[in-house]
Amino acid sequence: xxxxxxxxxxxxGGADHGLGHRARRWFLGRRFVRTxxxxxxxxxxxxxxxxxxxAVFGVVLHRLELLLVGAPLLVSALLVTPxxxxxxxxxxxxxxxxxxxxxxxxxVLMEPGQGAVFAGLRMPVASRSGVGPVHLLPAVDGRxxxxxRWSTWGQSDYLRPDHLFASHDGLYVFGPIVGxxxxxxVLPPIEPLPAAPLLPRAAGxxxxxxxxxxxxxxxxRDIRPFQMGDRLxxxxxxxxLRSAAASGGALVPSTLHVRERHAESDADLVLALDxxxxxxxxxxxxxxxxxxxxxxxxxxxxxGVRAVCALAAAFLRxxxxxxxxxxxHPRGGARVGTGPRQLQxxxxxxxxxxxxxxxxxxxxxxxxxxxxxxxxxxxxxxxxDKLVDLTVRAARRGNVVVAVDLLPAKLVxxxxxxxxxxxxxxxxxxxxxxxxVLAEHGVPVARWDDGTAVGTLLRASRRRPRVVR
Amino acid sequence: MSRAAAVxxxxxxxxxxxxTLRAAVLVAGALxxxxxxxxxxMWGGLFILTPTILASVYAPASxxxxxxxxxxxxxxxxxxxxxxxxxxxxxxPTVHLFHVCCGLAGLIPVRGRVHPxxxxxxxxxxxxxxxxxxxxxxxxxxxxxxxxxxxxxxTALAGLLVIALIVLLWHRQSKRQADE
Numbered sequence: 001x002x003x004x005x006x007x008x009x010x011x012x013g014g015a016d017h018g019l020g021h022r023a024r025r026w027f028l029g030r031r032f033v034r035t036x037x038x039x040x041x042x043x044x045x046x047x048x049x050x051x052x053x054x055a056v057f058g059v060v061l062h063r064l065e066l067l068l069v070g071a072p073l074l075v076s077a078l079l080v081t082p083x084x085x086x087x088x089x090x091x092x093x094x095x096x097x098x099x100x101x102x103x104x105x106x107x108v109l110m111e112p113g114q115g116a117v118f119a120g121l122r123m124p125v126a127s128r129s130g131v132g133p134v135h136l137l138p139a140v141d142g143r144x145x146x147x148x149r150w151s152t153w154g155q156s157d158y159l160r161p162d163h164l165f166a167s168h169d170g171l172y173v174f175g176p177i178v179g180x181x182x183x184x185x186v187l188p189p190i191e192p193l194p195a196a197p198l199l200p201r202a203a204g205x206x207x208x209x210x211x212x213x214x215x216x217x218x219x220x221r222d223i224r225p226f227q228m229g230d231r232l233x234x235x236x237x238x239x240x241l242r243s244a245a246a247s248g249g250a251l252v253p254s255t256l257h258v259r260e261r262h263a264e265s266d267a268d269l270v271l272a273l274d275x276x277x278x279x280x281x282x283x284x285x286x287x288x289x290x291x292x293x294x295x296x297x298x299x300x301x302x303x304g305v306r307a308v309c310a311l312a313a314a315f316l317r318x319x320x321x322x323x324x325x326x327x328x329h330p331r332g333g334a335r336v337g338t339g340p341r342q343l344q345x346x347x348x349x350x351x352x353x354x355x356x357x358x359x360x361x362x363x364x365x366x367x368x369x370x371x372x373x374x375x376x377x378x379x380x381x382x383x384x385d386k387l388v389d390l391t392v393r394a395a396r397r398g399n400v401v402v403a404v405d406l407l408p409a410k411l412v413x414x415x416x417x418x419x420x421x422x423x424x425x426x427x428x429x430x431x432x433x434x435x436x437v438l439a440e441h442g443v444p445v446a447r448w449d450d451g452t453a454v455g456t457l458l459r460a461s462r463r464r465p466r467v468v469r
Numbered sequence: 470m471s472r473a474a475a476v477x478x479x480x481x482x483x484x485x486x487x488x489t490l491r492a493a494v495l496v497a498g499a500l501x502x503x504x505x506x507x508x509x510x511m512w513g514g515l516f517i518l519t520p521t522i523l524a525s526v527y528a529p530a531s532x533x534x535x536x537x538x539x540x541x542x543x544x545x546x547x548x549x550x551x552x553x554x555x556x557x558x559x560x561x562p563t564v565h566l567f568h569v570c571c572g573l574a575g576l577i578p579v580r581g582r583v584h585p586x587x588x589x590x591x592x593x594x595x596x597x598x599x600x601x602x603x604x605x606x607x608x609x610x611x612x613x614x615x616x617x618x619x620x621x622x623x624t625a626l627a628g629l630l631v632i633a634l635i636v637l638l639w640h641r642q643s644k645r646q647a648d649e
Binding site: 041042043045048050052053054056057059060061064065066068069070071072073075076077078079084117118120123125127133135136138146147164169170171173 | 577578602625
């Protein structure tokens, strides 16, 4: 992009090379003049030309009507003085990361300078996302506040204070000037979800879950006779004394009993989200990519991201280790971890994942991407056989795998083609077959409605013995 | 010259759609046709002014409104003899309103939002301008209707030209000072 000095040199300099060159200079000049500050408008030309013109013709033709009709325009032009100064507009930046579903105030500092009466300022409105429409306001020296509501998650521009200032009746204008765009990351919302117990992982003998193995936990597993190697602090003295009394009164090693407790172990939950596709209820729209970085509202990706957030928040709150795998981009996602910071990491990774939906690509779910023994929840619309293969392979590796179907419940056929209904039928039938194949391989499937079905499945998976085929 | 007051604008509301300004241009344009039609200039006015009014609604910051203002002046000049009859008196604020509406509609895209409090000062100015013009009308009403000598007319024309030149130079000088 050329600087104003370069454009000015281009307009002024150079020899006349004919009509094309002159026309280019004229266009450049028209564009350049907008950067020079206050300038006259067509309204001023109209006021002066019509006011004086009608006055002159009125006098010449002896028609007072002409003079009177043009008089307000003339008086209006005479009363105005060219504004001075350089108006300024500055935006007060908000945080780079915000939560979806909340509202906040956006503030812009305005210094209109001398003579400005109107300000045309682009500001967001609460009912719509984006930088908003241009508002015609009184030119005031101070702060302008607008309310903004983040209803959709993702990365988006929320403010671009394009501005224009005008004098009385719009006779002089300053601008329009394009403001600096302010963008931010709106994190996906966390919907409340009751957490289900996960299958404990044998690796680490610490955590929130009761392991099947004996250990140093709190929960009583058994009371058994003392064996070599048992710690003395585990001896249950009341039982041991009763046992000694029953066997003659002598407290010998064979009458000692110990309390055995369950070990406590942690559990890993890996949420594998299909980011190769983002499909909504309208089949006709599937081939069109959503505008910008936004996912389709109510589409498979939007539902999947909300589901991942809800599951991650619920299980992290329980003390489990949770990770996310971006099936479309193996380098994306978030490794398993715990704590509130892990939840933020997951939400950021989901926002990034939503930007990379291409509608193509090879989904990847390798054993190296998740810890052994982790419970895996695969969230996908299952419109691709490869996803079924990946899910089944993960189940065969010995992991508890649960599939969450994200395909919208009621698909709307493409009305522009006679084959629309047939296509819809084929898509639904193929997807049913894929889900049936998953069920055959021991992968339970649930739809994501409010998460309760998935919680039930996880609970059932904990009780079900794992079968390695 | 006025300086904007230093105040905090309360939270920006929704305002009204900016197409209402275009609608105001249309209404003012319709009045420009309707007022002379009371004296029998209906079809002529419609034929001449309707396309230019519609062009003004579509592009208010264009030369189209000039044609409407001149057309309105010509219509009232052709449809009656008394220069101070009610039709002329009604046309004075109507044409001014049309001019102001076009000026404001040209400032904002049609999909923008307009906040009515922006029009408080322009409304006051409109009233002031009309008061000045009607004071002039009052003076004109007191003048005799006999033929004015040619010398005075030439002097008046020369005076107008001098005023035009003064205004032009004044504007140019003020703009230069503002740029500096």
